[in-house]
Amino acid sequence: MPDRDRPLLAVLIDADNVRARDAAKIMREIAAIGEPALRRVYGDWSSEHLKGWREPIHALGLVAHQETANSRGKNATDIGLVIHAMDILHSGKFDAFVIVSSDSDFTALVNRLREDGLTVIGIGEEKTNPALRNVYNRFILVENLKDEEDSNDTAAKPKPKADMNHAYQLIRTAIERCDTEDDWVALGPLGVNLMAAHPDFDTRSYGFAKLSSLIKAMPKLEFANKDNRPMVRPKT
Structure with a gap:
C-alpha cells in the first residue's frame, strides 16, 4: 500500500x-x-x-x-x-x-x-x-x-454504577496484561490492549468521550502525566 x-x-x-x-x-x-x-x-x-x-x-x-x-x-x-x-x-x-x-x-x-x-x-x-x-x-x-445537532454538546453523563464497575474490570485486566517495568501503564498501549481484547469497547458506552476521562472518574485508578506521557495504575 x-x-x-x-x-x-x-x-x-x-x-x-x-x-x-x-x-x-x-x-x-x-x-x-x-x-x-x-x-x-x-x-x-x-x-x-x-x-x-x-x-x-x-x-x-x-x-x-x-x-x-x-x-x-x-x-x-x-x-x-x-x-x-x-x-x-x-x-x-x-x-x-x-x-x-x-x-x-x-x-x-x-x-x-x-x-x-x-x-x-x-x-x-x-x-x-x-x-x-x-x-x-x-x-x-x-x-x-x-x-x-448534538455534535457540539460535549457534556458526558456517566451511566449507572454497574456499567462503571464493568468498565473498571476491563481496564484493570488490560493493565495487568501490559508489560511494564513498574505498575504505571501508558494510556496508548492500554487503549490498544483494551481494543484487542474487546473490539466493542467504547468509552462513549459509559458516558465519556475519552479513555482518560473515564479513568479519571474511577476512584480505584490513578491517572498522572509522567514525562509528558499520560499514565495510569491501580491505586494501592
Missing part, C-alpha cells in the same frame, strides 16, 4: 439492517477514522421499507446497489455484499473495510477479510450478536453516535 495520511476505507452498508435516519452520523464516524473512498449501500430498492434511504443515498454520496430477491427466504442483499467484498479485497486498493450491519451472517466474511491482513471495522446496533462483534478489529455501536 502507498503511504497515506489517512487509511483508505471500503464502506459496505446493509440497508436491510441499518436505519436510514442513522446514515449521516454513521458516515461522520467513518470519516473520522479514514477516507471512505468506496461507499456502497445494498438493498432491494423496489421494497417499500427501504424508501427512507432515497434521501441519504443522494445527500451522502452513496452508491446504491440493487439486490433483487428471486426467491422467498433468500437474503440477496447479504449475498451481493459478500461477493462485492471479495472483489474489493482482491483489488488490493484498500487499507480497511467498514461493514455497517447488525447481521451475524457476516461473521465468516469478516474472518476471511482479516485472514488477508486487512483491518475490518463493524458498525451496528446493540442487538448485534457478541460473536459478530468480537471478530472485528473494532466494533462501534450506532447508539453511541451523536446526531449532527
Whole structure:
C-alpha cells in the first residue's frame, strides 16, 4: 500500500439492517477514522421499507446497489455484499473495510477479510450478536453516535454504577496484561490492549468521550502525566 495520511476505507452498508435516519452520523464516524473512498449501500430498492434511504443515498454520496430477491427466504442483499467484498479485497486498493450491519451472517466474511491482513471495522446496533462483534478489529455501536445537532454538546453523563464497575474490570485486566517495568501503564498501549481484547469497547458506552476521562472518574485508578506521557495504575 502507498503511504497515506489517512487509511483508505471500503464502506459496505446493509440497508436491510441499518436505519436510514442513522446514515449521516454513521458516515461522520467513518470519516473520522479514514477516507471512505468506496461507499456502497445494498438493498432491494423496489421494497417499500427501504424508501427512507432515497434521501441519504443522494445527500451522502452513496452508491446504491440493487439486490433483487428471486426467491422467498433468500437474503440477496447479504449475498451481493459478500461477493462485492471479495472483489474489493482482491483489488488490493484498500487499507480497511467498514461493514455497517447488525447481521451475524457476516461473521465468516469478516474472518476471511482479516485472514488477508486487512483491518475490518463493524458498525451496528446493540442487538448485534457478541460473536459478530468480537471478530472485528473494532466494533462501534450506532447508539453511541451523536446526531449532527448534538455534535457540539460535549457534556458526558456517566451511566449507572454497574456499567462503571464493568468498565473498571476491563481496564484493570488490560493493565495487568501490559508489560511494564513498574505498575504505571501508558494510556496508548492500554487503549490498544483494551481494543484487542474487546473490539466493542467504547468509552462513549459509559458516558465519556475519552479513555482518560473515564479513568479519571474511577476512584480505584490513578491517572498522572509522567514525562509528558499520560499514565495510569491501580491505586494501592
